[in-house]
Amino acid sequence: xxxxxxxxxxxxxxxxxxxxxxxxxxxxxxxxxxxxxxxxxxxxxxxxxxxxxxxxxxxxxxxxxxxxxxxxxxxxxxxxxxxxxxxxxxxxxxxxxxxxxxxxxxxxxxxxxxxxxxxxxxxxxxxxxxxxxxxxxxxxxxxxxxxxxxxxxxxxxxxxxxxxxxxxxxxxxxxxxxxxxxxxxxxxxxxxxxxxxxxxxxxxxxxxxxxxxxxxxx
Amino acid sequence: xxxxxxxxxxxxxxxxxxxxxxxxxxxxxxxxxxxxxxxxxxxxxxxxxxxxxxxxxxxxxxxxxxxxxxxxxxxxxxxxxxxxxxxxxxxxxxxxxxxxxxxxxxxxxxxxxxxxxxxxxxxxxxxxxxxxxxxxxxxxxxxxxxxxxxxxxxxxxxxxxxxxxxxxxxxxxxxxxxxxxxxxxxxxxxxxxxxxxxxxxxxxxxxxxxxxxxxxxxxxxxxxxxxxxxxxxxxxxxxxxxxxxxxxxxxxxxxxxxxxxxxxxxxxxxxxxxxxxxxxxxxxxxxxxxxxxxxxxxxxxxxxxxxxxxxxxxxxxxxxxxxxxxxxxxxxxxxxxxxxxxxxxxxxxxxxxxxxxxxxxxxxxxxxxxxxxxxxxxxxxxxxxxxxxxxxxxxxxxxxxxxxxxxxxxxxxxxxxxxxxxxxxx
Numbered sequence: 001x002x003x004x005x006x007x008x009x010x011x012x013x014x015x016x017x018x019x020x021x022x023x024x025x026x027x028x029x030x031x032x033x034x035x036x037x038x039x040x041x042x043x044x045x046x047x048x049x050x051x052x053x054x055x056x057x058x059x060x061x062x063x064x065x066x067x068x069x070x071x072x073x074x075x076x077x078x079x080x081x082x083x084x085x086x087x088x089x090x091x092x093x094x095x096x097x098x099x100x101x102x103x104x105x106x107x108x109x110x111x112x113x114x115x116x117x118x119x120x121x122x123x124x125x126x127x128x129x130x131x132x133x134x135x136x137x138x139x140x141x142x143x144x145x146x147x148x149x150x151x152x153x154x155x156x157x158x159x160x161x162x163x164x165x166x167x168x169x170x171x172x173x174x175x176x177x178x179x180x181x182x183x184x185x186x187x188x189x190x191x192x193x194x195x196x197x198x199x200x201x202x203x204x205x206x207x208x209x210x211x212x213x214x215x216x217x218x
Numbered sequence: 219x220x221x222x223x224x225x226x227x228x229x230x231x232x233x234x235x236x237x238x239x240x241x242x243x244x245x246x247x248x249x250x251x252x253x254x255x256x257x258x259x260x261x262x263x264x265x266x267x268x269x270x271x272x273x274x275x276x277x278x279x280x281x282x283x284x285x286x287x288x289x290x291x292x293x294x295x296x297x298x299x300x301x302x303x304x305x306x307x308x309x310x311x312x313x314x315x316x317x318x319x320x321x322x323x324x325x326x327x328x329x330x331x332x333x334x335x336x337x338x339x340x341x342x343x344x345x346x347x348x349x350x351x352x353x354x355x356x357x358x359x360x361x362x363x364x365x366x367x368x369x370x371x372x373x374x375x376x377x378x379x380x381x382x383x384x385x386x387x388x389x390x391x392x393x394x395x396x397x398x399x400x401x402x403x404x405x406x407x408x409x410x411x412x413x414x415x416x417x418x419x420x421x422x423x424x425x426x427x428x429x430x431x432x433x434x435x436x437x438x439x440x441x442x443x444x445x446x447x448x449x450x451x452x453x454x455x456x457x458x459x460x461x462x463x464x465x466x467x468x469x470x471x472x473x474x475x476x477x478x479x480x481x482x483x484x485x486x487x488x489x490x491x492x493x494x495x496x497x498x499x500x501x502x503x504x505x506x507x508x509x510x511x512x513x514x515x516x517x518x519x520x521x522x523x524x525x526x527x528x529x530x531x532x533x534x535x536x537x538x539x540x541x542x543x544x545x546x547x548x549x550x551x552x553x554x555x556x557x558x559x560x561x562x563x564x565x566x567x568x569x570x571x572x573x574x575x576x577x578x579x580x581x582x583x584x585x586x587x588x589x590x591x592x593x594x595x596x597x598x599x600x601x602x603x604x605x606x607x608x609x610x611x612x613x614x615x616x617x618x619x620x621x622x623x624x625x626x627x628x629x630x631x632x633x634x635x636x637x638x639x640x641x642x643x644x
């Protein structure tokens with residue numbers, strides 16, 4: 001009978017391992033694969049616009065952290081991450097001279113560029129298995145006061161995209177103050193709070209790391 | 219199909235009808251219902267992503283069938299498998315998930331595989347020794363392995379006949395994953411066997427949860443492969459959008475390139491990669507200014523310099539996608555020439571990977587017969603005929619094109635033309 005218990009134990013353990021593999025390990029690996037595949041799309045736009053758009057890597061990571069703060073469930077977070085890589089792919093259809101213009105845009109050009117979100121979404125819809133990502137892509141420049149019922153992940157991308165862009169062209173403090181001013185109008189207030197919280201925590205973390213390394217060095 | 223049909227009917231007759239034993243009838247119905255439900259959750263196994271509505275099934279009811287064999291006898295298992303495949307297939311037909319022909323093929327295959335597994339298990343398993351023994355575990359694993367092995371052989375033959383893929387490749391892929399599949403299925407099968415022994419058919423309900431986990435593992439493993447193809451096709455779609463090729467240039471180049479790679483004796487998985495690299499070889503052009511790409515007039519030298527960046531840009535786009543790493547050098551080097559006059563690196567002969575040389579020849583050929591973008595055709599020149607294009611390739615063999623590749627490609631084109639003419643005559 002002891003043999004029977006052994007066999008039973010081994011069976012149960014291997015089934016538990018199988019379940020863990022099937023429901024935790026494999027989905028995570030597949031998500032990583034997806035991201036790696038879609039990175040090529042982001043890279044394409046980065047090259048086409050000489051780095052002005054689609055800087056996906058830092059954005060994906062930051063967006064995921066902000067979403068986690070807001071309690072967005074894992075599957076939604078993963079979708080949002082995929083949307084980060086695909087959001088600017090519509091730029092392939094925007095004329096090259098407009099994208100790479102050195103002088104400020106005219107209103108007509110601005111309007112043309114604004115169409116990229118819609119084009120990105122329609123390209124996303126054509127990739128099998130990604131139709132659920134398309135709504136987030138379509139609304140990744142959503143304005144809170146116009147469409148407050150848009151998915152939270154779209155609001156996150158909208159605010160974060162602006163924050164990153166301003167932080168790059170000016171500095172992080174200016175970007176944060178723009179977000180603060182726009183909270184409730186252009187940006188979702190909760191999202192703004194979460195982003196600022198995350199940024200604050202990171203600067204603190206960086207400072208600590210800096211002091212630590214300085215202390216070690218001394 | 220006829221041969222396997224006859225063989226399957228023979229195997230069924232040989233197994234005899236288990237229904238004669240009346241006390242098992244209820245059990246058969248119950249188990250069959252569960253197995254059909256399981257089968258409906260099955261995973262279809264089209265070898266090429268283009269075919270989604272047909273193909274051989276990867277059945278996950280196998281562990282249950284083998285467990286049933288050990289508990290109720292081999293003939294029971296064979297009938298159960300035949301019945302479930304047939305009924306599940308029949309249910310799928312109206313929803314156009316599959317075609318009646320494929321239901322028949324799959325049913326025949328499962329009967330034959332189950333019979334083989336039945337013979338193997340009865341050879342090593344003595345019912346006296348009970349379920350909770352090493353012997354039963356061994357018999358179970360042997361049964362699973364036999365079933366999957368026979369299924370793999372039959373499947374590779376069928377798929378090779380139906381989709382023109384080489385049987386050896388399909389077989390190799392299945393045999394390679396056999397240890398993993400047996401390892402995944404054994405615990406479930408063992409549990410199913412124990413449950414059947416202790417509680418009868420109702421006991422199988424207890425196996426439901428692990429069974430779903432197993433299924434999930436298979437589905438996701440399959441998805442992983444699909445993702446790869448999806449990424450490539452979506453990128454290919456972008457290339458087509460960005461660059462005005464005349465109909466189907468990329469598809470033609472990919473198909474030809476794969477054929478040439480096969481004829482050159484490259485391993486089958488490499489041939490698939492060549493197909494995909496050929497689909498993406500002009501990916502870099504999506505980055506370029508479309509005013510240059512679409513310019514109908516002759517290009518200025520600086521515009522040519524722009525165009526010549528596209529192989530490297532293509533490689534740059536794929537840089538961060540590790541699973542496409544093998545094709546990156548081929549894309550970067552598809553405009554190199556054996557005499558060193560190509561771009562971007564000016565490599566010579568053997569320095570250029572053979573896959574890149576294949577793509578170069580096929581791409582040039584399709585451009586000559588009129589498949590390339592309008593501005594890249596030589597101005598005021600009509601598209602060449604097949605013979606003229608081949609003559610042109612032969613003229614460039616050894617300098618512009620790889621001589622061996624040109625030789626093989628010429629044969630491929632001539633074979634294709636012969637087949638096409640034969641088709642036109644009938």
